[in-house]
Amino acid sequence: MKVLNKDELQIAEGVLLKYLPKSFKVYGFLYSINRKKPTTLEVVVDTWPDFKVIVCRPDATNKRALEFMKKVSYYSTDVKVLRKMLTEDAVDWSPHFLIGGSDFSHVPMLKEVSSNRNVNNRGYVLVHLLYLPDINNLLTPVIDSELESRISSLNLSHVDLVNKTWKFGGNEQGYRNIKNLISNFPSCCIMDNKGQPVSWILLYDYCAMGILYTLPEHRGKGYAKVLISSLSKKLHAEGYPVYCFVEENNTVSHKLFTNLGFIEDTSYRAAWLEFNF
Template sequence: MLILSCSSKLRLLEGTLWRGLPDILLVSGTVITINWGKPAAQEVLVDSWPKFKVILTQMCRKVSLDDSDLYTNTYTVYYRDLGASRALLASACAVNWGQTFRILGLQDGVYEVCKDIAKAKGIKLEVLRYFTYFHPDPSSTPEIWLDPAMKLSSLDVSHADLLNETWVFGGNEKSRKYLANLICHFPSVCLLDAAWHPVSWITSYPFGAMGLFYTLPQHWQCGYMGMLNNLLIKRLHTLGYPSYGCVAVENYPMQRLQEKQGFQRQPNLWYVILHNPALGKVPMLTPRPAPGTAPA
């Protein structure tokens, strides 16, 4: 196992990964973020170099100090050889199975392998499956229309509480901190009303995907999300990211929106494999309270 820390190797890897889209989206997005230098807190592990059979990205161990932080302790995996992925994921040097974490992958084998390893270790995992959406040609998205009643902006750290109340995985202090970090370090877009309150927003993740799509219910179907989606695709494309994201299998409005805007649903599902021993205690994976009504 090798940690790729040399910038020339990481640049070379980025070029190689582009040729493997879309299976490799999550890993390539993370490598682009590292090469972009934003923030340099993630690392890339491979089984061998330059002919790798598996790639794993993770937060640097020295940054991820909180063993119970499901949000920061995020891995992304891509494999060409299932056996190699099994060996790397099982290695204590690669994955800290004692931590709370999430592993993201776009290949069925990632979940199969994690399930086997967890069973052998007597660990219980949760898995969430999403549709993966990829835009093959972000430069072709239409011109941006802006409602004159709204101001276009980026998210600000003062909006972290609102995002935390409305995010399906939010509602706790660790998620609030994670969201504040995303807002500070990664591209985001939002629309503000006349009182400068956000009404619709999207941010992006350290692995380059677009996410946290949200419009306050009183502003649904005014075209706001479509407009912001268009804008963020263009921004991420300019920064060199592939345009992609995930949508829950039951979320037809968002699926329709993505398809209307030229995103293509991929044959691969998007797996979020959670090891969260506190799942029963932490307020997550439960319906969120309406915005503004969460307990302080």
């Protein structure tokens, strides 16, 4: 097993392009790291340069890692090699952590490996992986000049509002997470006539669009379509991948993204699992 250095991370990013869309989450992390976005992760592979498994894991030497939820992501073309790495020392199983965006077909193996280590696991969340391979496929909604003038980006004065309304936020750790995302990644919002955001969308540190939210009193105006379209164009112009994860039971968001031109590999699902809770 090998921890990748700066030059090797650049090479690995290029390799992962060949495996999109399934490699999107790890590709997104590497895209972010390679553009000097703050990170608490290190990246390891089974072998180099011809790797079959690549894992993003918390960097034990990074003091900032204590401020955030511990998260692990991986991409694998060989489940036997993946199992071997997870059984050995690719992941620290002692803290509470998440494995997110993994292939749903790996769930039984992940549960088995964790059980063999006497580590408990909590049910998974199943999600669709939606992406926009060609910006020309984006179906842009009509935006009048008044609404267009109210499209902006989030800033640090908005962290508390976003954190309070985020389903996984509302606490100090959520506040730090949202602050990091707003400070370092593209976002898009729609302001009211007082200059306060009423609808917004952010980019996670693995470069997926998310945290889409509209205040209840401003819903039904098509703001979500405008935000997704606007941020998609911005991401494409800046070289970011354009993709998102949508929970399987969230049919409204799934329809929203697909109606705007996003597609998916219908044979593939990703999963989030929680360990050592």
